[in-house]
Amino acid sequence: xxxxxxxxxxxxxxSQGVLIKGGNALEKAHKVKTVVFDKTGTLTIGKPAxxxxxxxxxxxxxxxxxxxxxxxxxxxxxxxxxxxxxxxxIRQKYGSRxxxxxxxxxxxxxxxxxxxxxxxxxxxxxxxxxxxxxxNVSIGPEVDNYxxxxxxxxxxxxxxxxxxxxxxxxxxxDPVKPEAERVIAYLQSMGISSIMVxxxxxxxATAVAKQVGIQKVFAETDxxxxxxxxxxLQMEGMTVAMVGDGINDSPALVAADVGMAIGAxxxxxxxxxxxxxxxxxxxxxxxxxxxxxKTMSRIR
Ligand code: ADP
Ligand code: MG
Numbered sequence: 475x476x477x478x479x480x481x482x483x484x485x486x487x488x489s490q491g492v493l494i495k496g497g498n499a500l501e502k503a504h505k506v507k508t509v510v511f512d513k514t515g516t517l518t519i520g521k522p523a524x525x526x527x528x529x530x531x532x533x534x535x536x537x538x539x540x541x542x543x544x545x546x547x548x549x550x551x552x553x554x555x556x557x558x559x560x561x562x563x564i565r566q567k568y569g570s571r572x573x574x575x576x577x578x579x580x581x582x583x584x585x586x587x588x589x590x591x592x593x594x595x596x597x598x599x600x601x602x603x604x605x606x607x608x609x610n611v612s613i614g615p616e617v618d619n620y621x622x623x624x625x626x627x628x629x630x631x632x633x634x635x636x637x638x639x640x641x642x643x644x645x646x647x648d649p650v651k652p653e654a655e656r657v658i659a660y661l662q663s664m665g666i667s668s669i670m671v672x673x674x675x676x677x678x679a680t681a682v683a684k685q686v687g688i689q690k691v692f693a694e695t696d697x698x699x700x701x702x703x704x705x706x707l708q709m710e711g712m713t714v715a716m717v718g719d720g721i722n723d724s725p726a727l728v729a730a731d732v733g734m735a736i737g738a739x740x741x742x743x744x745x746x747x748x749x750x751x752x753x754x755x756x757x758x759x760x761x762x763x764x765x766x767x768k769t770m771s772r773i774r
Contacts, residue, residue, distance in 0.1 A: 475497055475500060475501055475769050475770060477497075479769050480496075480497040480500055480769065482769075483500055483765050483766075483768070483769040484496075484500070486765065487749075487761070487762070487765050490753075490758070490761060491751065491752045491753040491758065492749060492750075492751055492752075492758050492761050492762050492765065493749065493750040493751075493752060494748070494749050494762070494765070495747070495748050495749065495750075496748070498748070499732050499733075499748030499749050499766075500765065500766050500769055500770075501766070501769075501770065502713060502731045502732050502766070503715065503732045503749070503762055503763050503765070503766030503767075504763060504766040504767040504769075504770050505713040505731075506666060506713050506714065506715045506731070506732060506763060507665070507666060507667070507712045507713055507714075508666065508667050508668075508669060508707055508712050508713075508714045508715070509661060509666055509667075509668050509669070509714075509715045509716075509717060509759060510668075510669045510670075510671050510700075510703065510704060510707070510714060510715070510716045510717070510726070510730070511668060511669070511670050511671070511688070511717050511718075512670075512671060512672060512700075512716075512717065512718035512719060512720065512722075512723050512726075513670055513671075513672035513674055513679060513682055514552065514553070514648060514672065514673075514674060514719075514720070515552060515719040515720060515736075515737065516717055516718055516719050516723075516736055516737075516756075517650055517651060517654050517670065517682060517686055517688075517756070518648040518649060518650050518651065518682065519648065519649055519650070519651050520552050520648065520719065520737065521552060521556075521648065522552055522553045522555075522556040522630070522646045522647060522648040523556055523646065523647055523648075524556050524557060524559075524560035524644050524645065524646050525629065525645050525646070525647050526624075526629075526644070526645035527560065527561075527564065527642065527643070527644050527645070528620055528642055528643050528644075528645075529641065529642040530614075530616060530617055530620075530640055530641060530642055530643070531636075531639050531640065531641050531642070533636055533639075533641040533642070535564065535565075535568045536565065536568055536569050537636070537641075538561075538634060538636070538641045538642045539561045539562070539564050539565035539568070539569075539573075540565065540576055540593070541576075541593045541596060541598045541600075541634065541636055541641075542557060542558070542561040542600060542634050542642075542644075543558055543561045543562055543565065543573060543575055543576070544575055544576040544577070544578050544591075544593045544598070545578060545581075545589050545590070545591055545593070545598050545599075545600045545634075546558040546561070546589070546600060547575050547578075548578055548581050548589065548591070549583065549589045549600075550740070551589075552648075553630065553632060553646055553648075554589070554600075556646055557600070557632050557644050557646065560644060561644075576593050576594065577593070578591040578592065578593055578598075579591060579592040579593075580592050584601065584605055584608075585673075585696065585697050585721060585722040586604075586673030586695070586696045586697055586722050587601045587602050587604045587605035587608070587673065587696070588600050588601015588602060588605040588632075589601060590605075590609070596636050596637055597635075597636070597637055597638065598634070598635065598636055599611060599633075599634070599635040600632060600633070600634050600635075601632065601633065602630070602631070602632070602633065602673075602674070602675060603621060603631070603633065603675065604675075604694060605633075606633055606635055606640065609635075609638075610638065611633075611635040611638050611639070611640060612638070612639075612640075613633075613640060614640070617633070617640045617643065620643055620645075621633075621643070622677070624643075624645040625675060625677030625678050625681070626677060626681075627645075627647075627681075628647070628677075628678050628681030628682055628685070629645045629646060629647050629678065630645075630646045630647075630648070630674055630675070630678050631643055631644070631645060631646075631675075632644040632645075632646055650682060650685050650686050651755070651756055653755055653756050653757055654685075654686040654756055655685070655686045655687050657756040657757060657759060657760060658686055658687045658688060659687060660760060661759070661760070662687075664760075664763070666763075667690070668687075668688050668690075669688065669690040669691070669692070669703075669707075670682070670683050670688045670690070670691045670692070670693075671691075671692045671695055671699075671700045671703050671726065672691075672692070672693050672694075672695065673693075673694065673695060673696060673697075673700075673722060674693060674694070675693055675694055676691075676693040676694060678693075679691050679693035679694075680693070696722075697721075697722045697723070697724065697725050697726070698725055700716075700718075700722070700723065700725065700726035701725035701726045701728070701729040703726070704716055704726050704729040704730050705729055708729075708731070713731045713732075714730050714731050714732075715730055715731065715732040715733075715734060715759070715763075716729070716730035716732070716733050716734065717734045717736055717751075717756070717759055718733075718734075718735065718736065718743060719735065719736050719737050719740070719743055720740055720743055721740045721742045721743060723735075723743055723746075724742050724743055724745075724746040725746075727743060727746040727747045727748075728746050732748050732749060732762075733746060733747040733748045733749070734747055734748070734749045734750070734751055734759060734762065735747035735749070735750045735751065736750075736751045736754055736756070736758075737751070737752075737754035749762050
């Protein structure tokens with residue numbers, strides 16, 4: 475495209491909340507044959523809510539809540555916010571009205587699986603099954619049943635481990651964005667297929683994919699795994715767009731031919747992306763592709 479055409483398109487995009495960084499993304503977006511979507515915060519509204527909680531072990535409700543609150547207060551993950559608020563509510567029912575957030579030492583973020591650290595003398599992990607597995611926290615049949623039940627309802631199960639034992643769990647839901655199904659159907663009508671890649675578990679991922687009309691799913695992938703999936707598709711000769719909102723999507727946003735950061739997102743995702751969809755609506759994936767098509771057809 476000519477510099478003028480690029481300027482016109484980026485200006486038009488900007489006025490609609492679609493920020494296009496330079497001509498390269500604009501020249502590639504119209505060739506996109508596959509759009510890879512992150513799940514949480516991208517296909518879903520990203521405002522998860524806790525719908526259930528369960529205590530599994532000898533730890534007291536207070537201690538279970540205290541370590542959860544301490545760990546999740548340090549996390550920026552939207553699930554962490556929901557879990558934190560819920561744990562604070564339970565804590566207030568069982569203990570003092572004012573909840574003091576305990577200090578976490580050696581706090582660690584494990585992108586795509588959860589967080590960890592030390593609360594007092596206790597070693598704590600809050601996150602999914604994969605996090606527990608990678609730190610050798612054993613999952614008994616009772617916990618496993620709770621997880622399966624939650625997953626069948628498309629709920630995400632957040633496990634809390636204290637000293638290598640699963641102390642309890644939270645069941646979390648995150649509704650899909652109202653426009654998701656419509657956008658995916660529209661892309662399909664343009665000959666563009668949609669794929670989901672997520673760090674979340676297979677059962678939840680599959681349930682959400684079904685709700686929005688996505689047939690191809692890759693779940694339980696870590697951030698570099700997401701990028702690898704993009705590269706695999708590119709190896710098949712496809713021009714691939716990636717739509718994501720989080721720090722965990724950054725490698726995939728960089729790997730994609732067109733990386734689109736959606737929503738307020740994290741600064742890192744915005745930096746890694748070629749296009750930023752600031753209105754947080756999936757409709758703007760189509761807006762961006764249309765802008766590219768128009769720009770490119772004008773010069774031919
Ligand atoms: P997605 O790829 O769908 O955006 P993420 O990669 O951000 O999801 O996270 C994947 C999973 O890791 C979440 O569904 C959740 O189970 C777990 N997880 C990540 N961070 C946290 C946290 N701070 N607290 C609890 N669970 C977490
Ligand atoms: Mg996300």
